[in-house]
Amino acid sequence: MEISLEEIKVVGFDADDTLWVNETYFRDAEERFAELLEPYETKNKIDQELFRMEMKNLELYGYGIKGFMLSMIEAALELSNNEISQKTLSEIINLGKNMIAHPVEILDGVVEVLDGLEGKYRLIVLTKGDLLDQERKLGRSNLSEYFHHVEVLSDKKEKNYQDLLDHLEIDVKNFLMIGNSLKSDVLPLVNIGAKAVHVPFHTTWKHEEVEEPKEKEGYITVSKLTDILKYL
Known part of the structure; x- marks a missing residue:
């Protein structure tokens, strides 16, 4: 299902298994x-x-x-x-x-995508995990300069996203989230009225596994990260 991304002003990226291997x-x-x-x-x-x-x-x-x-x-x-x-x-x-x-292993296409989106959109990182570890990985990745804001969330549920977007004064209709987890990076955003792009990673933690909706609404799935540049 195609979605319109014309109103998007802010693009959020998951970190683990979206920007780097985890x-x-x-x-x-x-x-x-x-x-x-x-x-x-x-x-x-x-x-x-x-x-x-x-x-x-x-x-x-x-x-x-x-x-x-x-x-x-x-x-x-x-x-x-x-x-x-x-x-x-x-x-x-x-x-x-x-x-x-462990050294940070940047995934294929990440730098190309960030270079392509930088200046056109406000880019932020929305991840979960240990604060110190995520800050360390971001620093080692040399990707910090691309992002206006980095947020390490305790969880990635609808309320976590809505509270953060409200705090950052981002309207949901202007926000697009990109990540590898349907459960954490896609469905919660769609449920609050934002848009999302699902970029599956070859390995998924059992806790993050969820059945894909029969009808996709509010998000698209791409086979590789660089496919996003066709839409933005």
């Missing part, structure tokens, strides 16, 4: 975590318990690597009946530290 590193850490816990449970059970722990802790820790680290430690203690060794716990902590220290 979920891939979580999956790699999950694989290594399962290897470390192999003496205690099957891989399938370990994966299930880690995800359950993440969901249990989400309201307490929020999104991001640090909360993921704590959930891995707690899951390891439960799965091992508190028999996990100090050495293994140290390895789990190092998994998280390595994720934090």
Whole structure:
């Protein structure tokens, strides 16, 4: 379904898996975590318990690597009946530290798109996760100069977006959001009257999976980020 973007004045970008790679590193850490816990449970059970722990802790820790680290430690203690060794716990902590220290890998087409939109629209970043980690990644990305504003949200629900747009004095009809998650970057914006572009990433966290509406309204899906330049 085609949508009109003639009224768009402000373009928002998700960060993780839209501007740079993120979920891939979580999956790699999950694989290594399962290897470390192999003496205690099957891989399938370990994966299930880690995800359950993440969901249990989400309201307490929020999104991001640090909360993921704590959930891995707690899951390891439960799965091992508190028999996990100090050495293994140290390895789990190092998994998280390595994720934090990992170089930022900019996705294909990001710089081309930002160059194409800069000066034509007000560009902002709307992401969720750990504030310090997201600020660090943005700094390492060398993309900061493109953006008028960067906001790290505690969550990406309709109220979070509406409150932020109101604070920034942006009318929803003038706003377009670009991101990889239907659940977090697309549907909440459409529901408050904004427009969105869905750019799927090859890996999606289970928590972000959602059934695509049978009828697309208010958003389009593109196969690669640079396709956005055909519309803006």
